[in-house]
Amino acid sequence: MSTSPAELSVQGLRVEFSTRSGRVARALDGADLVVRAGEVVALVGESGSGKTTLARSLVGLTRPAAGEVRWEGKPMDRSRRGLKALRRHVQLVLQDPAGALNPRHTVYESVAEGLRIHKLVSGSGRTEAELVAEALASAGLRPPESLFLRYPHELSGGQRQRVLIAGALALNPRLLIADEPVSSLDASIRGEILALLLKLRQELGLGVLVVTHDLGLAWNIADRIAVMYLGRVVESGPTEEVLTSPQHPYTQALLSVVPEMERLEPVVLRGEIPDPTRIPSGCRFHPRCPALASGEADDVADACRGTALPILSGEPEGHRCACHLVAARVSTGSTGDRQSTGDRQSTGDRQSTGDGHSNGDGHSNGDGRPTDQVVT
Amino acid sequence: MSESSLLAIRDLHVTYATGDGPLSAVRGVDLTVERGQIVGVAGESGCGKSTLASTILRLQPANATVTGRVLFDGDDVLTMRWGALRAVRWAGASIVFQGALHSLNPVQRVGDQIAEPIRVHQPALGERATTSRIAELLEQVGLDPARARSYPHQLSGGQKQRVMIAMALACDPQLVVADEPTTALDVMVQAQVLDVLSALVRERGVGMMMISHDLSVLADLCDRITVMYAGRVVEEGPAAEVFADALHPYSGALSAAFPRVGDPDARFSPAGLPGDPPDPRHLTQGCSFAPRCPRAADVCLPAEPELATYAEGRAAACVRIGQPDAQEAAS
Numbered sequence: 164m165s166t167s168p169a170e171l172s173v174q175g176l177r178v179e180f181s182t183r184s185g186r187v188a189r190a191l192d193g194a195d196l197v198v199r200a201g202e203v204v205a206l207v208g209e210s211g212s213g214k215t216t217l218a219r220s221l222v223g224l225t226r227p228a229a230g231e232v233r234w235e236g237k238p239m240d241r242s243r244r245g246l247k248a249l250r251r252h253v254q255l256v257l258q259d260p261a262g263a264l265n266p267r268h269t270v271y272e273s274v275a276e277g278l279r280i281h282k283l284v285s286g287s288g289r290t291e292a293e294l295v296a297e298a299l300a301s302a303g304l305r306p307p308e309s310l311f312l313r314y315p316h317e318l319s320g321g322q323r324q325r326v327l328i329a330g331a332l333a334l335n336p337r338l339l340i341a342d343e344p345v346s347s348l349d350a351s352i353r354g355e356i357l358a359l360l361l362k363l364r365q366e367l368g369l370g371v372l373v374v375t376h377d378l379g380l381a382w383n384i385a386d387r388i389a390v391m392y393l394g395r396v397v398e399s400g401p402t403e404e405v406l407t408s409p410q411h412p413y414t415q416a417l418l419s420v421v422p423e424m425e426r427l428e429p430v431v432l433r434g435e436i437p438d439p440t441r442i443p444s445g446c447r448f449h450p451r452c453p454a455l456a457s458g459e460a461d462d463v464a465d466a467c468r469g470t471a472l473p474i475l476s477g478e479p480e481g482h483r484c485a486c487h488l489v490a491a492r493v494s495t496g497s498t499g500d501r502q503s504t505g506d507r508q509s510t511g512d513r514q515s516t517g518d519g520h521s522n523g524d525g526h527s528n529g530d531g532r533p534t535d536q537v538v539t
Numbered sequence: 540m541s542e543s544s545l546l547a548i549r550d551l552h553v554t555y556a557t558g559d560g561p562l563s564a565v566r567g568v569d570l571t572v573e574r575g576q577i578v579g580v581a582g583e584s585g586c587g588k589s590t591l592a593s594t595i596l597r598l599q600p601a602n603a604t605v606t607g608r609v610l611f612d613g614d615d616v617l618t619m620r621w622g623a624l625r626a627v628r629w630a631g632a633s634i635v636f637q638g639a640l641h642s643l644n645p646v647q648r649v650g651d652q653i654a655e656p657i658r659v660h661q662p663a664l665g666e667r668a669t670t671s672r673i674a675e676l677l678e679q680v681g682l683d684p685a686r687a688r689s690y691p692h693q694l695s696g697g698q699k700q701r702v703m704i705a706m707a708l709a710c711d712p713q714l715v716v717a718d719e720p721t722t723a724l725d726v727m728v729q730a731q732v733l734d735v736l737s738a739l740v741r742e743r744g745v746g747m748m749m750i751s752h753d754l755s756v757l758a759d760l761c762d763r764i765t766v767m768y769a770g771r772v773v774e775e776g777p778a779a780e781v782f783a784d785a786l787h788p789y790s791g792a793l794s795a796a797f798p799r800v801g802d803p804d805a806r807f808s809p810a811g812l813p814g815d816p817p818d819p820r821h822l823t824q825g826c827s828f829a830p831r832c833p834r835a836a837d838v839c840l841p842a843e844p845e846l847a848t849y850a851e852g853r854a855a856a857c858v859r860i861g862q863p864d865a866q867e868a869a870s
Contacts, residue, residue, distance in 0.1 A: 209725045210696065319815050320584070349583035350752045350796035354811025361807060376725035379755075382800045383809040406800050420730035421800055422755035431730045435695055 205381035208391035254331035400482030579757030650687025697728030758782030
């Protein structure tokens with residue numbers, strides 16, 4: 164495995180779709196994110212927040228209107244050959260394993276397809292069957308040979324998901340992007356698949372971006388978390404920080420409706436994410452913001468309604484949040500009693516791995532980009 | 540007690556005749572739902588929970604053999620005459636089926652779809668009264684009454700699910716059976732839909748049976764939970780207790796699958812349950828959960844454990860409850 168920083172990053176990514184009515188839907192409106200090999204990052208948000216569009220943009224499946232995707236520090240090469248090379252290293256595992264597998268392909272064919280496309284067998288000194296068997300075994304399907312000739316309909320939901328993951332692993336990727344990897348699976352299988360993702364991180368040094376609406380999943384496996392709302396990351400940071408002391412009213416609301424969170428008063432937001440053809444002015448969350456509605460944010464209400472917030476930098480260090488209310492509080496020091504990131508025991512370890520990769524990158528605000536609020 | 544209950548299922552067995560021989564989907568289930576109560580039924584795919592739901596309104600497919608009793612307000616649904624059954628369906632009890640997002644007619648306005656059961660069951664109600672009833676129902680589930688003119692594709696998943704609930708409520712049923720009503724929805728919409736359902740029970744005193752594989756959702760909403768495995772009830776008790784302190788190892792595994800955000804033990808250690816549920820055509824002797832059970836021992840093998848009471852209002856079918864584990868005893 165090479166030592167170059169296997170890092171996928173997006174900066175200010177904007178993806179637009181034109182709708183039939185002629186308006187432009189901005190599915191991504193300045194999204195920033197970094198994922199590195201060896202870490203698990205959760206991208207969370209409601210349906211319509213743009214999280215799947217962001218995941219697809221990372222492997223070049225959508226063309227951005229602005230901003231860029233960088234792989235190993237270089238802008239994404241959008242030529243046919245460039246994308247093919249990128250997709251060997253960055254594999255997308257699609258939502259809904261029942262629909263993503265070709266029903267007329269055996270397990271063997273599904274897993275071998277990638278090996279054939281990327282012509283990986285000839286240079287490896289191994290047979291195709293050996294590579295397929297190895298990929299199935301890494302995905303926890305043992306004995307692998309017994310599954311070679313099975314069709315998707317003969318497999319359980321958990322097995323299908325493992326076959327999809329095996330198809331990705333066959334290419335020896337550096338990063339895996341998993342879109343809702345467990346949402347269609349039974350409770351008992353869910354933990355098994357999540358444990359597999361953690362094991363791949365540990366044994367193969369794989370980086371994993373999990374796209375999900377499930378905060379419990381993020382708490383289970385993610386080192387870092389990025390919360391998206393209407394095409395933009397509104398809060399990000401180490402999972403323990405963000406989920407135990409969420410700053411953004413949106414994150415707070417999401418967390419409060421997770422079942423069995425009895426320590427929080429549930430804040431059920433009304434309605435759904437607004438139409439991305441009409442992104443609200445000011446803070447994009449303001450029409451649904453419980454802090455604004457309750458009067459808690461009265462002091463900054465004008466800013467909430469009229470002043471756009473800067474895009475959060477994708478740099479993973481620290482806990483960040485795009486909210487006028489939080490910014491006002493930080494500047495008056497009213498939340499200054501919280502611990503800083505480094506003091507937290509269990510995230511501390513993972514943090515240091517991340518720091519190792521980014522050595523000397525300098526501070527995220529040093530490049531003339533708008534300053535975002537560093538919560539800690 | 541069962542005579543006055545809204546729904547009392549007694550010793551229900553459902554067996555499907557299949558090409559590979561008989562398949563026992565439900566094997567001796569007892570379940571009671573009182574008025575104003577929400578009862579949760581938990582279990583994974585294939586445990587028989589959806590078969591149980593369809594049997595309540597005698598909607599099981601033709602290849603099913605059903606024995607036992609399903610008493611709705613004291614009358615047995617399984618033996619009642621066609622006319623009486625018709626009266627129970629929709630007006631007495633209604634089901635919000637799983638995959639509701641695809642069960643709306645794509646070429647009919649949702650208002651007309653909601654009106655259908657009303658027109659059938661209350662033909663005397665005029666067009667104007669029906670229209671205002673639809674508006675009332677949509678408002679009840681938190682939708683703008685103007686949505687009645689929308690087609691399903693113009694609605695989001697959460698909105699379609701609300702339309703399905705509005706339909707289920709159209710004839711003022713006393714019992715609502717909701718099969719995985721929030722599975723395809725994300726957290727915020729799930730919370731909105733669950734709010735609608737619990738308000739119904741609170742304000743109108745209907746009884747509700749809610750089916751899900753997510754024990755954390757059931758624990759939040761239900762009064763009692765029944766956990767099913769391989770067609771049998773393996774645990775029954777007050778919702779919060781079953782979730783927080785399961786007696787049966789299977790219920791324990793289900794509740795651990797959804798971690799409490801903030802619980803340090805769940806960080807980087809997702810809890811899963813190895814193996815797959817048994818094939819109902821080839822059940823092994825003894826406890827059907829034993830092959831996957833972390834606590835299985837020799838005592839589990841001779842016979843399938845009976846549901847037994849362990850504490851006030853709490854029952855489970857496991858012979859290992861209260862017995863020490865070999866490893867625990869050793870350490």
